[in-house]
Amino acid sequence: MKSTKLPYPDQDEAAFNIEPVEVGLRKNRPRSKLLAEKQTGKRYLGGKNMNKFKNPVSAGQASRLILRHYFQALEQAVDSDVIIVGAGPSGLVCAFELGEKGYDVTLIDRHLVPGGGIWGGATSFNKVILQKDVDNILTEFGIPYQEDDQALVVSALTLASKLIFAASSHPKVKLFNLMTAEDIHCTEGKVDGVVIISSAIEVSGLHVDPMVLMSKAVLDATGHDAVIANLYSRRIPLQITKESFMNPLQGEEDVIRNTRMIAPGLFVAGMAATNISGGCRMGPIFGGMLLSGKKAAQLIAEYI
């Protein structure tokens, strides 16, 4: 035995060069016991062959599979029914709902980790508050909640990860992170595509051409910046009114009311809708965002 203690319970014993002590394993042993054994290194976690792969994967094989599957998905995304820019709460809910309705959805987000503003809760306190009205949506996404003082309390981390999981694992939704929308494609006044570039290229400012993904409708769910709406308005001016003061009671309804089609083929949801329509800021309350995503899905489905 070269080492007897793992510093972190979840780390792979192979990395610490621990030789397994073979023991007979009873089925259904408690997880706490398994972890304890792993930490002490006194018993081997999973039977005598646990440190060997029956089906090892080579580096070349891994590279080939990544390229094949990534570009297969990206090629399919060249023509989809709907492109959603921004995988925050409104974009994620909309993507899932449209997927459920049978539409092919391409969802892009410029960040490494989708989820937008959910993760940090308010001021980094990672709890999210929602109205009781949206308990059915939380149940639909399998998100556990607590009811307190006539409101619902959810872990921001659970909310973000469950929404990301629901959208990214849906067979009709293709989610591309690290992909930035930098312009829109328009045919005869109708928005029908998004110009994309790798976020790494965008951030580094390299002089590289983007490429275009086409769709029947585009949703701007880019949050405060309302990127797509502003790109459109640079060419064909829209009446844009910046968000108003903080007022959660009004703002939560504003965000749903302002979820709409703002130009042929171009829809807005979430803070993007608030930020171009003069809606009130609403603080760390997320029911409006989820309902905005649902409403956007319904409007888009009616449009295409």
Ligand SMILES: Cc1cc2nc3c(=O)[nH]c(=O)nc-3n(C[C@H](O)[C@H](O)[C@H](O)COP(=O)(O)OP(=O)(O)OC[C@H]3O[C@@H](n4cnc5c(N)ncnc54)[C@H](O)[C@@H]3O)c2cc1C
């Ligand atoms: C400064 C600040 C103020 C806030 N104020 C409020 C508030 O008043 N009320 C409130 O409810 N919440 C506020 N929030 C929290 C949070 O933004 C929202 O509640 C909520 O997350 C908005 O959801 P959303 O769906 O509109 O999009 P967001 O959660 O904002 O997510 C937008 C997503 O779009 C992606 N994106 C942006 N541009 C591009 C692009 N060009 N290409 C691809 N992807 C893109 C981003 O990476 C992000 O993941 C604030 C957050 C910040 C940072």
